[in-house]
Amino acid sequence: AQKITQTQPGMFVQEKEAVTLDCTYDTSDQSxxxxxxxxxxxxxxxxLIYQGSYDEQNATEGRYSLNFQKARKSANLVIxxxxxxxxxxxxxxxxxxxxxxxxxxSYGKLTFGQGTILTVHP
Amino acid sequence: xxxxTQTPSHQVTQMGQEVILRCVPISNHLYFYWYRxxxxxxxxxxxxxxxxxxxxxxxxxxxxxxxxxxxxxNFTLKIxxxxxxxxxxxxxxxxxxxxxxxxxxxxxxxxxxxxx
Numbered sequence: 001a002q003k004i005t006q007t008q009p010g011m012f013v014q015e016k017e018a019v020t021l022d023c024t025y026d027t028s029d030q031s032x033x034x035x036x037x038x039x040x041x042x043x044x045x046x047x048l049i050y051q052g053s054y055d056e057q058n059a060t061e062g063r064y065s066l067n068f069q070k071a072r073k074s075a076n077l078v079i080x081x082x083x084x085x086x087x088x089x090x091x092x093x094x095x096x097x098x099x100x101x102x103x104x105x106s107y108g109k110l111t112f113g114q115g116t117i118l119t120v121h122p
Numbered sequence: 123x124x125x126x127t128q129t130p131s132h133q134v135t136q137m138g139q140e141v142i143l144r145c146v147p148i149s150n151h152l153y154f155y156w157y158r159x160x161x162x163x164x165x166x167x168x169x170x171x172x173x174x175x176x177x178x179x180x181x182x183x184x185x186x187x188x189x190x191x192x193x194x195x196n197f198t199l200k201i202x203x204x205x206x207x208x209x210x211x212x213x214x215x216x217x218x219x220x221x222x223x224x225x226x227x228x229x230x231x232x233x234x235x236x237x238x
Contacts, residue, residue: 035226043211045165045229091165095227107153107177108217110227112165 002027002094006113013082014121020067021077021116023092029053033095034075035110036066040088048090051075082120089115124148126230128214134236135204143199143233145214154197155215155227156189158182165213171197204237211235 003026013019025034036048051059051066059066067076079086093110127146135141147154156168169179171189186208188200197216201208211234215227 043234044231045213047226047228050226107170107172109155109167109170109178110157111167114164
């Protein structure tokens, strides 16, 4: 079974500084995907960045980058130049590949970590 | 930009009542999901739906729950005989046949269900 662990319940960062949110995972699959989502206080889930298990380069999306260390099974999110609007809950998630199981075929459900609350101070 | 929509945004119901949460996935998407997030906790997978049938369901998704795609656009989650512990945010998500390599799931804004 897949498992995602986010060990930081809360993180604080000064505006304009960089911050790293940790995520480790455990899976027996060779092919998988790692996602980060942002959940502001309004509750919606906003996709930030994706890393495929076979991608050799770390993913980047604007101020977001994913520090992917496959051997360590970690997929940390780095936010550069933090802004006040970055204050939110951040979830790491893993997608397993499509596969047959006892109940049918799994089509890439996401397994989420517990989340990290990021607070950006002015 | 196409988006997943959910209605209502907030539903209050009494214990034992039935509720139907509605979702309109992105129009060309083929895979549909429901997730649940109890307040302050992580997001949990409930069920996935493809080709007009459930493809996978979690232990949470027992006989109290059902899903349906009644008209080719809506995707509904029905909860029969609601319990206090069903109070949560319910997210619908959809993804296309192959969004590049990411198979990104697009989430709706959620329906907050409160059972009293």
